[in-house]
Structures are given as C-alpha cells and as structure tokens.
Amino acid sequence: MSFLIIEISKYMMIFLMILYALLNFRYFGMKEDTGRNRLCLGQNFLMFFIHFLGYLTLYLTLEDEKILAFYWAQVLFFLLYLGISRLIYKNISRLLLNNMCMLLSIGFLMLSRLSTDKAGKQFVIVVVSAVITLIIPFIIDRVWQLSKIPWVYGGAGLFLLLVVCVRGITSYGAQLSITVGGIGFQPSEFVKISFVFFVATMFYRGTNFSNVAVTTIAAAVHVLILVASKDLGSALLFFATYLFMLFVATSNWLYLLTGVGAGGAASVIAYYLFDHVKVRVTAWIDPWSDVGNKGYQIAQSLFAIGTGGWFGMGLCQGLPDKIPVVEKDFMFSAISEELGGIFAICLILIYLGCFLQFMMLAAKMKAVFYKLIAAGLGCLFIVQVLLTVGGATKFIPMTGVTMPFVSYGGSSVFSTFILFGVVQGLYILKKNEEEENEKN
Incomplete structure (x- = not known):
C-alpha cells in the first residue's frame, strides 16, 4: 500500500x-x-x-x-x-x-x-x-539617502573581499569564508548586493565617460580581488552583472562588446594561472x-x-x-x-x-x-x-x-x-x- x-x-x-x-x-x-x-x-x-x-x-x-x-x-x-x-x-x-x-x-x-x-x-x-x-521593504520605501552614498557600498564591499583574500578559509581550492564569533559566513554573497547598489549609485550620478571609467575601475578591483581569492564563480557573477548594468545605463553597444571581449580574454588567462580552473x-x-x-x-x-x-x-x-x-x-x-x-x-x-x-x-x-x-x-x-x-x-x-x-x-x-x-x-x-x- x-x-x-x-x-x-x-x-x-x-x-x-x-x-x-x-x-x-x-x-x-x-x-x-x-x-x-x-x-x-x-x-x-x-x-x-x-x-x-x-x-x-x-x-x-x-x-x-x-x-x-x-x-x-x-x-x-x-x-x-x-x-x-x-x-x-x-x-x-x-x-x-x-x-x-x-x-x-x-x-x-x-x-x-x-x-x-x-x-x-x-x-x-x-x-x-x-x-x-x-524590514527591508520599509527601508527602501522611506530612506531616500540610499542613492547618495556610492563609496560606502563600494568601500565596505572591497574591505570585506580583501579580508577574505588575506584571512579567508580555503574551501575546494578557493578562499570563500571567514569566521566571526564562531560563526562562518561567505562575504561575497552579501557584497554582490552592495556591489549592485554601488554601480547603481554611480550611474545615477551620470553616464559620462569619466564616471563610467571610474566605476569600471572600481568594479574591476572587486573582480580582481575575487580572482586573487580564486573565487572565480563569484568573479564571473560580478562581471556579468556589471556588464548588464552598464548596458542598461548607457545603451552603448561598444561598452558591451568590449566587456565581452575582455571577459573572454580574462577567462583564458585564468585557465593558465589557476590549476583548479x-x-x-x-x-x-x-x-x-x-x-x-x-x-x-x-x-x-x-x-x-x-x-x-x-x-x-x-x-x-x-x-x-x-x-x-x-x-x-x-x-x-x-x-x-x-x-x-x-x-x-x-x-x-x-x-x-x-x-x-x-x-x-x-x-x-x-x-x-x-x-x-x-x-x-x-x-x-x-x-x-x-x-x-x-x-x-x-x-x-x-x-x-x-x-x-x-x-x-x-x-x-x-x-x-x-x-x-x-x-x-x-x-x-x-x-x-x-x-x-x-x-x-
């Protein structure tokens, strides 16, 4: 039965x-x-x-x-x-x-x-x-200052990624997590959200070439730190998200195609640099x-x-x-x-x-x-x-x-x-x- x-x-x-x-x-x-x-x-x-x-x-x-x-x-x-x-x-x-x-x-x-x-x-x-x-929907609906602090998002995210890169616990060939008060967590999971807020606040300020260049450099630093930590899955996630947001903000096909080309080249380099890749x-x-x-x-x-x-x-x-x-x-x-x-x-x-x-x-x-x-x-x-x-x-x-x-x-x-x-x-x-x- x-x-x-x-x-x-x-x-x-x-x-x-x-x-x-x-x-x-x-x-x-x-x-x-x-x-x-x-x-x-x-x-x-x-x-x-x-x-x-x-x-x-x-x-x-x-x-x-x-x-x-x-x-x-x-x-x-x-x-x-x-x-x-x-x-x-x-x-x-x-x-x-x-x-x-x-x-x-x-x-x-x-x-x-x-x-x-x-x-x-x-x-x-x-x-x-x-x-x-x-409580998050309540905050989003009422706190307008969220769009005015790009480097708070960017700085906090980079700091957490650097801590993992220097002191992180290695798992399956990559430095992924840190332990605070006996509790382990993976900072990149949270930094990916602060990263989106950082990029959004920067492009909200303007999409002129100089601002795009500064934002791209900061985004590249995020990705490079992840690469140094051998967390290539998160690096790819950050890269794809930035490229998409850049295209949504600017509608510039040149930026998109250049980014795709750079990503392809970076993948080849990663293959030769990292054994686990x-x-x-x-x-x-x-x-x-x-x-x-x-x-x-x-x-x-x-x-x-x-x-x-x-x-x-x-x-x-x-x-x-x-x-x-x-x-x-x-x-x-x-x-x-x-x-x-x-x-x-x-x-x-x-x-x-x-x-x-x-x-x-x-x-x-x-x-x-x-x-x-x-x-x-x-x-x-x-x-x-x-x-x-x-x-x-x-x-x-x-x-x-x-x-x-x-x-x-x-x-x-x-x-x-x-x-x-x-x-x-x-x-x-x-x-x-x-x-x-x-x-x-």
Whole structure:
C-alpha cells in the first residue's frame, strides 16, 4: 500500500508542479488585481499540496517521526510568513512571495532527503533571515539617502573581499569564508548586493565617460580581488552583472562588446594561472577520460540526471549522495534524479518567472537609481541560476555557485532574502506611487 501511495504521489507532484509553473506565467497576462489574487491563492494551494506529498513520501519511506515534526514546523513558518508579509505590506508582490516559499519548500524537501541535520540548520537560518529582512521593504520605501552614498557600498564591499583574500578559509581550492564569533559566513554573497547598489549609485550620478571609467575601475578591483581569492564563480557573477548594468545605463553597444571581449580574454588567462580552473575545464571537456578522479563529480551529476529521466526515480529511490557536495553545487542534479526532468524544468521556469518580475519592475521604474537596482539584482539572480544549472548539466564548467533558496548554505539563503526584500521594496514603492496617481 505504501509503495502505491509513494508512486502516485510522485506523479501528482509533477502534475501540480506543472500547474504551478503555468500559473507563474499566466500571472503576467492578467491585468486585474482580483484575478491575480485568485491565481496567487491557487499557487499557495499547489505549493502546500506538493510540500505535503513530498513529506508524506519521505515519512512512508524513512519512517522517522522527526520528519513529521519538521514538516509541521515548515507549514507553520510558511503560513506565518505569507500572512505577516501580506499584513504588513498590502502592496507586496504576491507572485514573488509565493515563488520564494515554493523554492524554499523544494529546498527543505531535498535537504531532508539528503541530510535531516543540514535541513534543520537551514530551517533555522531561513526563519532568522525571514524575520530580519521583513524590514527591508520599509527601508527602501522611506530612506531616500540610499542613492547618495556610492563609496560606502563600494568601500565596505572591497574591505570585506580583501579580508577574505588575506584571512579567508580555503574551501575546494578557493578562499570563500571567514569566521566571526564562531560563526562562518561567505562575504561575497552579501557584497554582490552592495556591489549592485554601488554601480547603481554611480550611474545615477551620470553616464559620462569619466564616471563610467571610474566605476569600471572600481568594479574591476572587486573582480580582481575575487580572482586573487580564486573565487572565480563569484568573479564571473560580478562581471556579468556589471556588464548588464552598464548596458542598461548607457545603451552603448561598444561598452558591451568590449566587456565581452575582455571577459573572454580574462577567462583564458585564468585557465593558465589557476590549476583548479584547469581541472574544472578538463573535467568539463571530457569527464570520462578521468572519471574516477577529476571527472567524477560531473560524471555522477550526468548519471543522476540521465537516470532520473522525465519522471524521476522517486524520493529516496536514487543515489544523489554519490555526487560530491550535492547539497550545495548539485541540487539541480539531485532534483532531476529523484523528482524528474519535468519537475526540474518547472523549477527553472519558476526562477524565470521571478526574473521576468524583476525586469518588468525595472522597466516601469522612472527613477534611474531604482531602475538600475531592479535590473542589476535581476541579472545577479538569473545568472546565478544559469551558472548552477549549466555546471550541473555540463553546459559550462563548474563554478561552485549555489542555487538560490534551494541549495544548502546560510550566507546564500540570507543574501537571497535580502535581494528579494529590496525588490519587494521597489515593487511596493511603485504600487504606492500608482495608487497616488489614480487618486489625483
């Protein structure tokens, strides 16, 4: 009987995930708030149902009472977070709020399957992050001085990156984190947000050649420090975000093409300078030539994705833990293996829905500063997703970048909460402005 329930649940989860992804895009075709609210309510139902089926499967498979307790703790958190967010901010983007919770629920589900200990730690970090970042939309809506302190953002970011470069803890060939008061965190996850604010404030001042040159030099210093720390995944993320923001601010194709060329040249130089980059590129080109060593991680990832097929093996039926660092860099592979390729594609579509919301908001914002913030954070978010998925599927070499809200990692989760909090603040600001215009 349990086997039948587990098998039916697998296909129901896929079907419900397809419906959720479709509603995610149907939202953009609706103009009336009433229809959008009904759609978002439907998304909430689908999310809780998928979440329930996933944990029902885990409980029936593992027969662990802790799974049930953890499930109910999550349900309580999601209900409170959804309710309190909408109570405090009546003009909040319900689509982004729903997608955040959907991505978090999938992350909790997969972490519970891989390691209940890590899932518990992630839950604590999520709750703390959610509480702290609830104030961010309030700050964005009321603090106008945010656009007047570019070198505060730039200086703070460079200082943190330098500390990591000099005193950082080395992990997988790169200096990534530091420890303060016994708590380890990865500063680059937070600096990427201050970096977007720095670039936005600089271009808000002007896009003349001298200002662009100064901003480019400062951005290059950020990237070079990351390269010196061998954190090349973050360096690529910073570079792509800056290039996109530069093009949005100036609409200058020469800047864009020059930046792409410089990035390509820098990639070649990095290949010859850093041994671990050579290892990753070699593994990317032909993982089967050294499948027992250099190519093992990517080979296992491809095996997992291929084994899962369209419909997946089912939760706890695959071997995702055979992939090294699966809970951080290769969650997409684990999801593909056990929940299926269709489920994984729908997950990407949810990320894409968030990105479209960011870009539509950027297009609507009249203030250049806010427009650049929304565009920069949107680029930062989607490039991170593409790097993660691309690395897991062998589309690009592995970069060590995590999947937002899904992968294990406190710094990643907290910084993504901040990112969404800022965008929600901009969304609320725009909706309040539109309501004021309608009254007048």
